[in-house]
Amino acid sequence: MPAEKLPTRATDFSDWYNQVVLAAELADYAPVRGCMVVRPYGWALWENIQAALDRRFKATGHVNAAFPVLIPMSLMEKEKEHVEGFSPELAVVTIGGGERLEEPLVVRPTSETIVGYMYSKWIKSYRDLPLLINQWGSAVRWELRTKLFLRTLEFYWQEGHTAHTTSEEAQEETRRMLDVYTDFAINEAAVPVVPGKKSESEKFTGAVSSYTIEAMMGDTRALQAGTSHFLGQNFARAFDIQYLDANNQLQYAWTTSWGLSTRFVGAIIMTHGDDQGLVLPPRLAPIQVVIVPIYRSEQEKSVVLPVVERVKSELGEFRVHVDGREEVTPGFKFNDWELRGVPLRIEIGPKDVENENLAFARRDLPGREGKTFVPVSRASARVRETLAGIQSTMFERALAFREDNTWMPEDYEGLREAVRDGWALVWWCGDQECEARIKDDTRATIRCIPFEQPGGTGKCIVCEGIATEKVYIARAY
Numbered sequence: 001m002p003a004e005k006l007p008t009r010a011t012d013f014s015d016w017y018n019q020v021v022l023a024a025e026l027a028d029y030a031p032v033r034g035c036m037v038v039r040p041y042g043w044a045l046w047e048n049i050q051a052a053l054d055r056r057f058k059a060t061g062h063v064n065a066a067f068p069v070l071i072p073m074s075l076m077e078k079e080k081e082h083v084e085g086f087s088p089e090l091a092v093v094t095i096g097g098g099e100r101l102e103e104p105l106v107v108r109p110t111s112e113t114i115v116g117y118m119y120s121k122w123i124k125s126y127r128d129l130p131l132l133i134n135q136w137g138s139a140v141r142w143e144l145r146t147k148l149f150l151r152t153l154e155f156y157w158q159e160g161h162t163a164h165t166t167s168e169e170a171q172e173e174t175r176r177m178l179d180v181y182t183d184f185a186i187n188e189a190a191v192p193v194v195p196g197k198k199s200e201s202e203k204f205t206g207a208v209s210s211y212t213i214e215a216m217m218g219d220t221r222a223l224q225a226g227t228s229h230f231l232g233q234n235f236a237r238a239f240d241i242q243y244l245d246a247n248n249q250l251q252y253a254w255t256t257s258w259g260l261s262t263r264f265v266g267a268i269i270m271t272h273g274d275d276q277g278l279v280l281p282p283r284l285a286p287i288q289v290v291i292v293p294i295y296r297s298e299q300e301k302s303v304v305l306p307v308v309e310r311v312k313s314e315l316g317e318f319r320v321h322v323d324g325r326e327e328v329t330p331g332f333k334f335n336d337w338e339l340r341g342v343p344l345r346i347e348i349g350p351k352d353v354e355n356e357n358l359a360f361a362r363r364d365l366p367g368r369e370g371k372t373f374v375p376v377s378r379a380s381a382r383v384r385e386t387l388a389g390i391q392s393t394m395f396e397r398a399l400a401f402r403e404d405n406t407w408m409p410e411d412y413e414g415l416r417e418a419v420r421d422g423w424a425l426v427w428w429c430g431d432q433e434c435e436a437r438i439k440d441d442t443r444a445t446i447r448c449i450p451f452e453q454p455g456g457t458g459k460c461i462v463c464e465g466i467a468t469e470k471v472y473i474a475r476a477y
């Protein structure tokens with residue numbers, strides 16, 4: 001689809017998002033309502049996300065494993081809050097091999113239960129701890145309102161599950177992994193996030209406390225982009241994860257879980273995209289540089305193509321694609337790669353060959369502003385600099401957008417106004433009634449209690465009682 005057919009973000013952000021995902025060939029609708037097919041370009045982006053996270057998981061001592069997708073219903077039922085939270089969304093298998101199963105099997109909505117069951121077998125002594133396992137896989141939640149990447153019946157993700165000897169160590173792990181997500185979001189995806197704690201009503205079912213990174217999308221709504229949970233001994237008691245401590249006493253372990261999913265692809269699209277389509281951060285873009293050869297005759301072609309080949313081989317350290325299509329014009333190609341969000345385009349025509357120049361066009365700065373001419377001899381160094389520049393400009397721009405759309409209203413009327421089209425950072429007394437009233441009145445929710453606090457006390461934005469913490473409130477995906 002040509003880029004000019006896209007709806008603008010201002011007229012219909014939701015429609016813009018759907019059209020970009022489809023037109024850029026990131027994903028498509030599957031025959032089962034609410035399921036998506038991740039297409040090769042979208043999967044390549046996810047693979048780069050995976051690689052950036054996996055590197056960080058390994059560096060913090062975690063190993064990967066794979067647990068089965070089917071979980072006996074009886075296991076799900078062992079942790080009461082957990083099963084209550086998930087039961088409306090469960091997909092259940094009742095027939096296998098043509099026979100009615102004696103016990104229904106749940107298609108995993110998450111793996112705390114099966115992991116807990118296995119950990120109770122594997123963990124015997126304090127010497128077995130900490131146990132730090134991650135799995136890459138998918139999960140199924142029967143969502144009613146779905147949207148490509150953001151909320152689909154089946155989604156892809158990683159889920160980390162760890163067990164520890166002490167509460168402190170498990171809480172440290174919970175925070176460490178949230179830090180890993182924060183670092184990934186900021187430094188790989190150029191997505192500024194606010195790390196913080198979830199309120200009691202927003203936490204994961206079965207957790208003692210939940211932590212989140214929240215990002216502001218291009219329509220100012222919030223998106224929970226990754227979560228990390230301190231599970232206390234809830235799952236250890238439900239699944240009997242016990243170990244003998246150094247004094248030969250039997251103790252329950254302390255566990256955590258943390259996950260980041262293909263939802264993050266949606267976060268990248270909605271944080272950086274513009275009316276021309278995707279804008280991908282160079283560090284994660286499947287194609288970092290696209291080279292478009294420009295010629296109008298066989299003679300020009302014979303001059304241009306050898307230079308294209310030479311430049312391509314000099315850029316071996318980058319993810320480079322040469323668009324050699326003969327059936328479409330260079331103008332069509334420009335629009336096409338802009339739609340797909342490739343950070344840097346290099347145009348090479350006969351004039352450029354003659355001047356020993358390359359024409360650079362930055363995706364984050366459309367039009368003349370993002371165009372420069374670079375000597376062929378300096379191609380590699382200038383590509384490196386330009387990609388780094390794009391990466392940091394994208395982050396700064398997204399951060400400035402969030403700051404421009406975050407308000408600190410003084411009273412409840414001001415809060416109602418602020419969350420109509422932005423985030424509010426306000427004092428909250430911690431009372432669930434105040435929280436519920438905000439949600440009823442505005443459809444906005446407490447996104448997180450940020451780690452970064454001003455200190456001191458203030459008046460709760462709802463009841464005017466004493467508050468010691470500020471919270472971010474916003475409408476969310």
Ligand SMILES: [Zn+2]
Pocket residue numbers: 428429430431434460461462463464465
């Ligand atoms: Zn209050």
